[in-house]
Structure formats: C-alpha cells, structure tokens
Amino acid sequence: MLTPMxxxxxxxxxxxxLAAVALLLAWFFVGELRRAVPIWIPFLVLAALxxxxxxxxxxxxxxxxxxxxxxxxxxxxxxxxxxxxxxxVLVEVAGHDVWVPAEVEERPPREEEPPPRRFARYEGVAVLxxxxxxxxxxxxDRGWRGLDEAAxxxxxxxxxxxxxxxxGHAVSVRCDAEGEAVGVVQHADGIAEVGGTNALLTPxxxxxxxxxxxxxxxxxxxxxxxxxxxxxxxxxxxRGERDEGVVNCYAFQSGVELGQRLxxxxxxxxxxxxxxxxxxxxxxxxxPEYLVPAECRNGGRLDLNPSSERFP
Ligand SMILES: [Zn+2]
Numbered sequence: 001m002l003t004p005m006x007x008x009x010x011x012x013x014x015x016x017x018l019a020a021v022a023l024l025l026a027w028f029f030v031g032e033l034r035r036a037v038p039i040w041i042p043f044l045v046l047a048a049l050x051x052x053x054x055x056x057x058x059x060x061x062x063x064x065x066x067x068x069x070x071x072x073x074x075x076x077x078x079x080x081x082x083x084x085x086x087x088x089v090l091v092e093v094a095g096h097d098v099w100v101p102a103e104v105e106e107r108p109p110r111e112e113e114p115p116p117r118r119f120a121r122y123e124g125v126a127v128l129x130x131x132x133x134x135x136x137x138x139x140x141d142r143g144w145r146g147l148d149e150a151a152x153x154x155x156x157x158x159x160x161x162x163x164x165x166x167x168g169h170a171v172s173v174r175c176d177a178e179g180e181a182v183g184v185v186q187h188a189d190g191i192a193e194v195g196g197t198n199a200l201l202t203p204x205x206x207x208x209x210x211x212x213x214x215x216x217x218x219x220x221x222x223x224x225x226x227x228x229x230x231x232x233x234x235x236x237x238x239r240g241e242r243d244e245g246v247v248n249c250y251a252f253q254s255g256v257e258l259g260q261r262l263x264x265x266x267x268x269x270x271x272x273x274x275x276x277x278x279x280x281x282x283x284x285x286x287x288p289e290y291l292v293p294a295e296c297r298n299g300g301r302l303d304l305n306p307s308s309e310r311f312p
Pocket of ligand 1: 233247
C-alpha cells in the first residue's frame with residue numbers, strides 16, 4: 001500500500017501524539033519535571049506532531065483517491081480480486097473489519113467509517129481539550145511563578161510588613177513557590193510558627209494578594225476574601241495564638257483593616273470578612289478545630305473592638 005498515511009504509520013503517529021499529551025500533562029503535575037524541563041519542550045513536541053498530522057492529511061488529499069470515501073475503491077478492487085468485489089460487505093473477524101464478497105455474506109454494509117479514522121477524529125478533539133485545559137486552567141495558576149524575582153521580593157516584603165503589624169513584631173512571610181512546605185494536597189493555604197517569625201503562604205494566595213496590593217486588581221470576591229483571611233490567620237499565629245478557632249475569629253476582624261491597607265474600600269473589606277465568618281461553619285465541618293468559638297460575636301469576649309457596632 002502506498003497511501004501517504006498507511007495504517008501502521010497512522011498508529012505510530014497516534015501513539016506519539018498520545019505520548020506527547022501525556023508528557024505535557026505530566027509536566028504540569030510533576031514538580032521535578034517542571035524544574036528540569038522548560039515548558040516549550042512538551043509544547044514543541046505536541047506542535048510538531050500536530051504539524052505532521054496536518055501535512056500527512058494534505059498529502060493524502062493530493063494522492064490517488066483510493067484511500068478516500070467508503071470502500072472499495074478502484075485500487076482495492078484490483079488488489080483484492082476484481083469485479084465480484086464490487087458489492088462487498090463489511091464483517092468483523094476477531095476484532096478486525098474484513099470486506100467479503102456479497103454472495104458470501106448478505107449483511108448490509110455498515111454506515112460507520114472504518115474505526116481508525118473515527119478514533120483519529122476523537123483524538124483530535126481530545127488533544128484540543130487538553131490544550132484548552134492547559135491554557136485556561138493550569139497556566140493561570142502559574143501566576144506567582146510568572147512574576148520576576150523583584151516583584152516576588154517586593155510582594156513578600158509587603159506581606160511581611162502587614163503580618164508584622166498584626167503580630168506585633170518583625171516577621172518574614174515567604175511564598176513557597178517550590179511547593180515543598182505548603183502544597184495544595186495538604187489543604188493548607190499557609191503555615192506559621194506560633195509566636196515565631198516565619199510564615200509560608202501558597203503561591204496562589206500570594207499571587208492574589210500581589211494582584212490586589214500591587215496591581216490594584218480586586219479579583220474575585222471569594223478568592224480575595226480568602227487570601228486576606230489566610231494572611232491575617234498566619235499573622236495571628238505569629239503573634240502567639242495557637243487555637244485555630246480563636247485565630248480565625250481574630251483574623252476575620254483584623255482582615256477588615258488589612259484589606260483596606262492592601263487597597264480595598266472599608267465596605268468591601270468588611271463584607272469580605274463577614275463572608276469569611278459566615279462560611280466558617282461550613283468550612284469547619286471538615287476541620288472542627290477551625291470553628292470560631294461562640295464568643296466570636298459583636299460584644300463577645302473575642303470582639304477585638306467592643307465599642308464598635310460592626311462585627312467583624
Ligand atoms: Zn492556623
């Protein structure tokens with residue numbers, strides 16, 4: 001067979017293509033790969049394979065028509081036995097489609113295309129879906145790593161200063177871009193030494209705060225509210241408070257001023273912290289130690305500003 005994309009060639013190309021997609025996905029989910037291999041390499045491999053598919057498809061279009069449409073083509077008739085094959089039917093033998101003369105088998109021809117072409121079409125859709133996920137879901141999460149070192153240092157210095165105001169002493173807030181100490185798998189957005197000087201936040205939290213404080217982008221209400229609450233939470237640990245529920249209660253209150261210092265209006269910052277307090281019970285269902293105590297209310301024992309009518 002001399003078609004430009006013969007069966008085995010097609011199969012090899014499809015396997016390579018699937019391998020390239022797997023490589024691209026692995027790059028995003030395996031930290032060691034990300035550090036060792038620049039992103040353009042898996043992208044380039046995938047792009048080269050897609051180009052190969054495209055060129056092969058174009059060549060096939062210019063080739064003799066025997067490979068197109070529903071079999072049998074003129075070439076197939078010559079190859080496989082002549083005129084009695086003009087009305088063949090397709091039967092399945094051990095998982096393979098086989099054309100046999102109509103006299104032998106009376107079943108009507110199938111309507112579907114032969115499987116390789118059908119699967120190849122789904123593969124194209126799958127590859128596009130993977131690229132879409134990479135571009136619209138995974139790449140935006142790389143926000144913190146997308147910042148240059150000066151911007152990262154500037155943000156960390158700002159967050160350290162703000163946390164230090166709450167903690168009452170100088171502290172160092174770092175954004176753990178390597179994911180070694182703080183990772184999404186731990187369901188923790190940050191950690192801090194109780195009464196100490198060091199705190200770590202996830203890159204996603206840091207990036208949201210960077211966008212707010214440096215770029216003036218308020219972002220999504222829930223994400224920004226969460227990021228402010230997390231920074232305030234770690235700051236209260238640094239101040240010396242250990243109890244997670246009490247820390248949350250204080251953090252939601254400090255978060256109003258913190259939010260304003262990072263660029264929000266007082267009204268927005270207060271609404272965000274009220275939302276965080278309102279969602280606390282739901283969040284604490286999975287982690288009861290984070291539930292704020294009953295005294296966390298306006299005029300309650302944990303009210304940091306009893307003279308104010310607003311809470312938090
Ligand atoms: Zn905590």
